[in-house]
Amino acid sequence: xxxxxxxxxxxxxxxxxxxxxxxxxxxxxxxxxxxxxxxxxxxxxxxxxxxxxxxxxxxxxxxxxxxxxxxxxxxxxxxxxxxxxxxxxxxxxxxxxxxxxxxxxxxxxxxxxxxxxxxxxxxxxxxxxxxxxxxxxxxxxxxxxxxxxxxxxxxxxxxxxxxxxxxxxxxxxx
Amino acid sequence: xxxxxxxxxxxxxxxxxxxxxxxxxxxxxxxxxxxxxxxxxxxxxxxxxxxxxxxxxxxxxxxxxxxxxxxxxxxxxxxxxxxxxxxxxxxxxxxxxxxxxxxxxxxxxxxxxxxxxxxxxxxxxxxxxxxxxxxxxxxxxxxxxxxxxxxxxxxxxxxxxxxxxxxxxxxxxxxxxxxxxxxxxxxxxxxxxxxxxxxxxxxxxxxxxxxxxxxxxxxxxxxxxxxxxxxxxxxxxxxxxxxxxxxxxxxxxxxxxxxxxxxxxxxxxxxxxxxxxxxxxxxxxxxxxxxxxxxxxxxxxxxxxxxxxxxxxxxxxxxxxxxxxxxxxxxxxxxxxxxxxxxxxxxxxxxxxxxxxxxxxxxxxxxxxxxxxxxxxxxxxxxxxxxxxxxxxxxxxxxxxxxxxxxxxxxxxxxxxxxxxxxxxxxxxxxx
Numbered sequence: 007x008x009x010x011x012x013x014x015x016x017x018x019x020x021x022x023x024x025x026x027x028x029x030x031x032x033x034x035x036x037x038x039x040x041x042x043x044x045x046x047x048x049x050x051x052x053x054x055x056x057x058x059x060x061x062x063x064x065x066x067x068x069x070x071x072x073x074x075x076x077x078x079x080x081x082x083x084x085x086x087x088x089x090x091x092x093x094x095x096x097x098x099x100x101x102x103x104x105x106x107x108x109x110x111x112x113x114x115x116x117x118x119x120x121x122x123x124x125x126x127x128x129x130x131x132x133x134x135x136x137x138x139x140x141x142x143x144x145x146x147x148x149x150x151x152x153x154x155x156x157x158x159x160x161x162x163x164x165x166x167x168x169x170x171x172x173x174x175x176x177x178x179x180x
Numbered sequence: 181x182x183x184x185x186x187x188x189x190x191x192x193x194x195x196x197x198x199x200x201x202x203x204x205x206x207x208x209x210x211x212x213x214x215x216x217x218x219x220x221x222x223x224x225x226x227x228x229x230x231x232x233x234x235x236x237x238x239x240x241x242x243x244x245x246x247x248x249x250x251x252x253x254x255x256x257x258x259x260x261x262x263x264x265x266x267x268x269x270x271x272x273x274x275x276x277x278x279x280x281x282x283x284x285x286x287x288x289x290x291x292x293x294x295x296x297x298x299x300x301x302x303x304x305x306x307x308x309x310x311x312x313x314x315x316x317x318x319x320x321x322x323x324x325x326x327x328x329x330x331x332x333x334x335x336x337x338x339x340x341x342x343x344x345x346x347x348x349x350x351x352x353x354x355x356x357x358x359x360x361x362x363x364x365x366x367x368x369x370x371x372x373x374x375x376x377x378x379x380x381x382x383x384x385x386x387x388x389x390x391x392x393x394x395x396x397x398x399x400x401x402x403x404x405x406x407x408x409x410x411x412x413x414x415x416x417x418x419x420x421x422x423x424x425x426x427x428x429x430x431x432x433x434x435x436x437x438x439x440x441x442x443x444x445x446x447x448x449x450x451x452x453x454x455x456x457x458x459x460x461x462x463x464x465x466x467x468x469x470x471x472x473x474x475x476x477x478x479x480x481x482x483x484x485x486x487x488x489x490x491x492x493x494x495x496x497x498x499x500x501x502x503x504x505x506x507x508x509x510x511x512x513x514x515x516x517x518x519x520x521x522x523x524x525x526x527x528x529x530x531x532x533x534x535x536x537x538x539x540x541x542x543x544x545x546x547x548x549x550x551x552x553x554x555x556x557x558x559x560x561x562x563x564x565x566x567x568x569x570x571x572x573x574x575x576x577x578x579x580x581x582x583x584x585x586x587x588x589x590x591x592x593x594x595x596x597x598x599x600x601x602x603x604x605x606x607x608x609x610x611x612x
Contacts, residue, residue: 082492118539120517120531120539121355122518125385125405126472130446133445133446153424153443154382158360
């Protein structure tokens with residue numbers, strides 16, 4: 007069970023999220039040769055407006071740091087554990103630090119059970135996380151939800167360990 | 181169970197016409213203690229020319245499959261046949277005693293001929309005991325579709341012996357799982373002659389539309405799960421885009437309404453609309469709970485649904501006259517799902533998780549509440565869908581490893597895999 011192994015303090019968890027997800031998304035590991043410098047433009051472009059630049063930074067920061075699983079669930083359940091709540095608190099802080107960022111919470115289930123019910127169970131799992139973040143002061147307008155039911159497993163395996171990894175909410179920036 | 185008197189009155193002239201006035205065969209009782217499968221001999225069809233041979237092989241495979249899946253026949257093993265392979269095609273030229281010796285009550289003979297781009301088939305059905313021809317049919321299909329000819333003849337045999345419509349010229353819609361994609365396929369009843377309706381991305385929970393040529397389903401093509409209807413060679417038509425997710429579209433028996441589940445806010449409710457998605461309105465109105473998977477009663481006045489309003493997913497019957505007060509139908513276990521209401525009205529098939537955490541198929545009798553187990557100890561079995569005549573059920577089984585489509589009778593007998601290519605297939609809907 008992944009849940010038992012990631013019993014971390016808030017600070018340690020935040021560090022883990024930043025480093026692990028940073029790694030996961032900075033592919034390829036072997037760097038390609040640097041791209042050639044952009045052609046010299048005769049006329050300097052005007053600097054981008056502050057709002058748009060802040061938005062880009064927020065989105066980039068979230069994409070770097072807060073993409074990935076944010077909650078795990080028991081079979082046929084959609085309630086948040088204390089540990090899930092801690093992760094969501096970290097996420098809420100990041101969202102407050104990056105006030106223009108917009109996220110999508112994707113609810114997922116394991117392959118066990120029936121397709122349609124799993125879609126709605128996944129939706130419920132995503133909504134539960136959104137409601138928790140809203141209660142922490144994040145505007146619901148900044149959060150979309152989607153359910154993939156059993157069709158986007160994190161682990162393609164068919165055993166109990168894989169199922170546990172797949173019953174999850176994942177966050178991505180939009 | 182006997183067909184209703186009305187159905188018999190309606191079907192009798194049809195059967196008479198089809199059999200050109202030959203004597204009627206006794207009606208086979210399809211279910212119940214009186215049921216005895218009819219021993220039938222189906223020798224290989226006779227190809228009247230060499231160019232008919234490839235089509236003859238496909239035809240033969242399909243006819244034997246249909247006769248076997250019908251579960252009203254005992255299809256006799258050809259290896260036991262004693263008749264001369266060059267035996268004739270008319271009652272006068274057939275040595276019926278040789279067919280009687282292998283236990284046949286009925287004998288089916290088919291001749292196939294190619295005519296340009298067409299395949300012409302003639303089928304004759306003989307009673308072995310009387311030595312008389314009971315049925316003669318001629319039918320023409322495109323040469324490229326020999327299985328269609330077999331399905332036509334199989335339905336005629338089914339109707340001859342049961343006075344009921346056969347299920348073999350109907351269609352399946354189902355999912356083909358390929359990598360991350362979920363494709364929608366529409367096929368003949370047996371999963372063959374399939375066309376791909378939707379290919380890329382996530383497409384789930386198909387339903388055959390009343391025309392039998394198009395499929396309605398949930399697709400993520402616009403980024404969120406909405407309901408579409410699509411047929412080959414035409415652009416998709418958006419039916420419902422509302423809330424967070426619309427799933428589980430089901431057509432009313434008369435085709436004049438759709439029902440579906442809509443996730444909106446913190447609840448999922450059953451909705452109804454016109455077939456094009458207009459005039460949409462909620463049928464259930466519980467917040468927080470999941471109400472999903474509507475299946476229509478044949479009278480079009482009730483729905484079987486899944487609801488979590490009592491804590492765990494259970495089946496309920498919902499009268500459209502009084503939808504706020506559904507009647508709970510299942511009480512055993514804590515995971516009862518995917519109702520499929522028999523077009524005959526008496527049974528609702530569903531998926532349940534048993535005490536050993538296996539998923540299996542059951543029926544519940546609508547009037548008595550009696551539950552009957554259909555599958556056991558053969559992988560997980562789920563997502564049942566009744567044939568349009570209510571006699572067979574298609575379902576997903578993992579008994580051979582990857583999910584595959586299987587068919588069986590409404591009481592769980594004669595379970596067999598559909599003869600499909602390799603791959604992962606699930607959530608079949610059996611429609612017109």
